[in-house]
Amino acid sequence: MLSYIIAYLTHKIMEHLHGRRTIVIGTRESVLALAQTHIVHQYLLDNFPDIDVKLHSLSTSGDKNQIQPLHEMARKALWTEELEDLLLEGKVDLIVHSLKDMPTTLPATCQIGAILEREDPRDALVVRPDLPYRSLGELPAGSVVGTSSVRRMAQISRLYPSLVLKDMRGNVPRRLEKLKNNAEFGFDALILAAAGLHRLNFHDQITAYLESPEMLHAVGQGAIAVETRENDPEIAALIKGLNHGETAKACMAERALLRKLEGGCSVPIGVETSFVGEELKMKAVVLSVDGTQIVETEVSQRTETEAAADEFGREVADKLVELGCQPILVEVEKKRAEKAAADIKRNEEGAAIAINDDGDIVIV
Numbered sequence: 001m002l003s004y005i006i007a008y009l010t011h012k013i014m015e016h017l018h019g020r021r022t023i024v025i026g027t028r029e030s031v032l033a034l035a036q037t038h039i040v041h042q043y044l045l046d047n048f049p050d051i052d053v054k055l056h057s058l059s060t061s062g063d064k065n066q067i068q069p070l071h072e073m074a075r076k077a078l079w080t081e082e083l084e085d086l087l088l089e090g091k092v093d094l095i096v097h098s099l100k101d102m103p104t105t106l107p108a109t110c111q112i113g114a115i116l117e118r119e120d121p122r123d124a125l126v127v128r129p130d131l132p133y134r135s136l137g138e139l140p141a142g143s144v145v146g147t148s149s150v151r152r153m154a155q156i157s158r159l160y161p162s163l164v165l166k167d168m169r170g171n172v173p174r175r176l177e178k179l180k181n182n183a184e185f186g187f188d189a190l191i192l193a194a195a196g197l198h199r200l201n202f203h204d205q206i207t208a209y210l211e212s213p214e215m216l217h218a219v220g221q222g223a224i225a226v227e228t229r230e231n232d233p234e235i236a237a238l239i240k241g242l243n244h245g246e247t248a249k250a251c252m253a254e255r256a257l258l259r260k261l262e263g264g265c266s267v268p269i270g271v272e273t274s275f276v277g278e279e280l281k282m283k284a285v286v287l288s289v290d291g292t293q294i295v296e297t298e299v300s301q302r303t304e305t306e307a308a309a310d311e312f313g314r315e316v317a318d319k320l321v322e323l324g325c326q327p328i329l330v331e332v333e334k335k336r337a338e339k340a341a342a343d344i345k346r347n348e349e350g351a352a353i354a355i356n357d358d359g360d361i362v363i364v
């Protein structure tokens with residue numbers, strides 16, 4: 001902690017000596033991360049012409065081959081914590097993230113400073129261009145669907161048990177390439193977040209949008225978050241205008257739900273939220289990994305503040321517990337623990353763990 005403070009103060013003094021204010025934005029290096037960062041960068045340039053804005057991009061542990069040795073402990077935070085260190089040291093002043101990739105609990109003294117207006121939060125189906133099928137339901141038995149999200153897998157297995165789910169990794173453009181190269185990779189379709197495809201101008205690749213009751217999306221999907229230091233009024237003032245009230249409230253509610261249910265392990269949880277006037281409506285689902293067990297609910301509540309949204313998310317979590325989701329959570333946790341034990345053994349023989357699309361932990 002002391003080293004952060006010293007690094008931060010040194011940085012501030014140097015800046016003072018140089019006169020003009022420079023803001024540094026921290027980001028991952030993926031094309032999607034850079035496209036999202038560009039939105040924030042442009043906003044700052046347009047609204048604060050007297051400030052210099054620089055980018056500091058980093059290939060985070062989560063990005064590097066998307067594979068980590070087990071001793072590194074695969075955690076969702078692998079995507080975020082190296083950038084958070086830079087933030088606390090004052091080497092960057094704000095970080096632009098996909099909210100979906102952020103853990104529900106942030107390090108002390110970091111906070112979400114703004115959440116931008118949500119892009120389309122739905123998942124999208126991309127069918128290989130030479131195939132005629134237009135929906136998951138049209139795909140013939142045995143078709144191979146690529147995704148590495150347990151949430152997507154569980155929901156597809158439940159409705160379409162004859163489809164074959166196969167892990168698909170890599171950044172968004174790479175996944176689209178793998179889909180087209182059937183001879184080498186053997187995929188017939190893949191599922192990606194619509195938001196990522198839209199932001200990279202891949203609208204024309206989308207075969208169909210998936211939504212409830214077929215598929216609920218991940219918590220925070222489609223939203224961009226700006227992470228800042230707590231007690232940094234200067235940066236807070238610069239980014240305030242980026243916050244979109246309804247998106248922030250909907251996402252706070254989703255994150256509160258997940259925080260209450262996840263208990264440290266990754267569970268197939270899907271959500272769908274929308275504002276109808278001042279009423280926030282939330283659909284939420286908890287599934288077993290194979291999709292055979294499901295608990296779902298839909299609740300609406302007047303939600304005027306972020307604190308109320310947080311409270312609402314926790315209430316929806318309680319409702320899911322009342323409806324009996326606990327055995328599913330316990331089962332998922334048990335399987336995870338068994339798998340972890342087996343994998344420690346495998347790791348001794350050289351296996352590794354990786355982080356998938358929704359920040360879940362998988363062994364490869």
Ligand SMILES: NCc1[nH]cc(CCC(=O)O)c1CC(=O)O
Nearest residue numbers: 098192193195196221222223357
């Ligand atoms: N971890 C991958 C990730 N993180 C955010 C997005 C898409 C953009 C978003 O959901 O906001 C994606 C790719 C995907 O799931 O297809």
